[in-house]
Amino acid sequence: MxxxxxxxxxxxxxxxxxxxxxxxxxxxxxxxxxxxxxxxxxxxxxxxxxxxxxxxxxxxxxxxxxxxxxxxxxxxxxxxxxxFPDSVSVRVDGNLLEPGVDYLVDPSSGPSEGTYELVHLTLRDLATPERKAMTMGVVMGHAAVLRFTPSTNSDTLALYAALEHELSRYVPVIRQGGKKLTWSVSGTQARNAIIEVREGVLSDSARTAIIRVNNHFIxxxxxxxxxxxxxxxxxxxxxxxxxxxxxxxxxxxxxxxxxxxxxxxxxxxxxxxxxxxxxxxxxxxxxxxxxxxxxxxxxxxxxxxxxxxxxxxxxxxxxxxxxxxxxxxxxxxxxxxxxxxxxxxxxxxxxxxxxxxxxxxxxxxxxxxxxxxxxxxxxxxxxxxxxxxxxxxxxxxxxxxxxxxxxxxxxxxxxxxxxxxx
Ligand SMILES: [Zn+2]
Missing domain, CATH: 3.40.630.10 (Zn peptidases)
Known part of the structure; x- marks a missing residue:
């Protein structure tokens, strides 16, 4: 042909x-x-x-x-x-939470180990310098639970992140997250543990948390x-x-x-x-x-x-x-x-x-x-x-x-x- x-x-x-x-x-x-x-x-x-x-x-x-x-x-x-090469554990009022399902350790988390009274905070508790100073006095030696109103506004989120970072210099911080937990990777480490719990896992009457988080910064x-x-x-x-x-x-x-x-x-x-x-x-x-x-x-x-x-x-x-x-x-x-x-x-x-x-x-x-x-x-x-x-x-x-x-x-x-x- x-x-x-x-x-x-x-x-x-x-x-x-x-x-x-x-x-x-x-x-x-x-x-x-x-x-x-x-x-x-x-x-x-x-x-x-x-x-x-x-x-x-x-x-x-x-x-x-x-x-x-x-x-x-x-x-x-x-x-x-x-x-985070070491196993992590978070227990709230005696209930062991499941890592990756109930909570995430924030990628930039530092180490915390101990039993902590929980102090539940809203944005109002940190809104003015005076109020923040009072709040910090109460939080010292305990763990802060951040109950900020969910937002998609980037300025608001930046404010939340800055407050969280500031608190984590002094105490472990537990952040109230949404329904979906999404992890990532960080190139920095905070001074104390930062934990994000899934919506519905941590009631606002929760009293104590036993936290064991150890990071390894490279x-x-x-x-x-x-x-x-x-x-x-x-x-x-x-x-x-x-x-x-x-x-x-x-x-x-x-x-x-x-x-x-x-x-x-x-x-x-x-x-x-x-x-x-x-x-x-x-x-x-x-x-x-x-x-x-x-x-x-x-x-x-x-x-x-x-x-x-x-x-x-x-x-x-x-x-x-x-x-x-x-x-x-x-x-x-x-x-x-x-x-x-x-x-x-x-x-x-x-x-x-x-x-x-x-x-x-x-x-x-x-x-x-x-x-x-x-x-x-x-x-x-x-x-x-x-x-x-x-x-x-x-x-x-x-x-x-x-x-x-x-x-x-x-x-x-x-x-x-x-x-x-x-
Ligand atoms: Zn990818």
């Missing part, structure tokens, strides 16, 4: 057609189970969790056959972090980004970057934060893309980076743009993957309004394949590792999936409940996008 020359490009493109790309969901599930399993201790700052995850990802990059960058598999850096935590290169076939000097942070929150004493959706899912997508492009060399070099320290404040990506291991002017596009484990309601593309061309391409691909229920555009937001790049003027987008389970920064974000609903569809979409970007 003779094929008219003008049809060749179409046929070649057709050889990469979405339907030809095999399912990667089973493989992704194995990756998520491993990364979010107990062996990596929540990929944070207890039992060397983040470092163990880094080693494992490096091993996967080796197995897949990705090249090193500048002869290295890792990019090392340090940052300060507060951690001024220079050694962290590593992990990278690998899928080399272009024609010797291109340009780069596409695909990134996903592998760190999560680690452990709060005995409570494990598995981080299945955040971001074992994105790292799994990174690994599945690495496997694809190692077998199907791209037109432009692809640098795949698993970032450390994202939850501690985008530390890994910030270090990358300072360290500049590649010619940053050669980065054609960076695609950051974070929270890729659902998809019932499609995907959101952060920074789409600033990167209209790549967003339009994603929409066009999806119009052909109908792989995703929706490709939603969102403006710039400094909410993941694309941000330090975008701030330097490097074209960058961030893709997360929507719908499905909504566990986030809590002990429930587990592999068993992560649906990976549109993982195959998103993988096909990204393969097609990365194969056509130049």
């Amino acid at each position: 003779r094929i008219p020359l003008f049809l060749l490009p179409l046929l070649l493109a057709g050889s990469l057609a979405a339907q030809d790309i095999p399912s990667v969901k089973e493989q992704a599930k194995r990756y998520v189970d491993t990364l979010a399993g107990p062996a990596f201790h929540g990929r944070g700052y207890v039992l060397g969790g983040d470092s163990l995850a880094a080693e494992w990802i490096a091993g996967q990059f080796d197995r897949i056959g990705l090249e090193k960058l500048n002869g290295k598999r890792f990019q090392a850096f340090t940052f300060p972090v507060n951690s 001024p220079r935590h050694n962290a590593r980004n992990v990278w690998g290169v899928a080399k272009a076939k024609g010797g291109s000097k340009d780069w596409l970057m695909v990134t996903a942070h592998y760190d999560h929150l680690g452990m709060m004493g005995q409570a494990l934060f598995p981080g299945a959706n955040d971001n074992a899912s994105g790292v799994s997508m990174l690994l599945c893309l690495a496997e694809w492009f190692q077998k199907h060399p791209p037109k432009v070099n692809i640098l795949l980076v698993a970032f450390a320290g994202e939850e501690a404040g985008l530390k890994g990506s910030e270090w990358f743009v300072v360290d500049r291991p590649i010619d940053m002017t050669r980065i054609r596009m960076l695609i950051n993957l974070d929270l890729n484990g659902t998809g019932e309601e499609g995907i959101t593309v952060v920074n789409a309004t600033a990167q209209q061309a790549v967003y339009d391409k994603l929409v066009a691909i999806n119009e052909q394949t109908k792989d995703l229920p929706q490709v939603k555009a969102r403006g710039p937001a400094c909410n993941s590792d694309h941000c330090p790049f975008a701030q330097k003027g490097i074209p960058a987008i961030f893709i997360y999936t929507m719908g499905g389970v909504s566990y986030y920064h809590d002990v429930m974000d587990r592999p068993e409940t992560l649906p990976l609903t549109k993982f195959d569809g998103l993988h096909r979409t990204l393969v097609t996008l990365l194969s056509t970007l130049k």
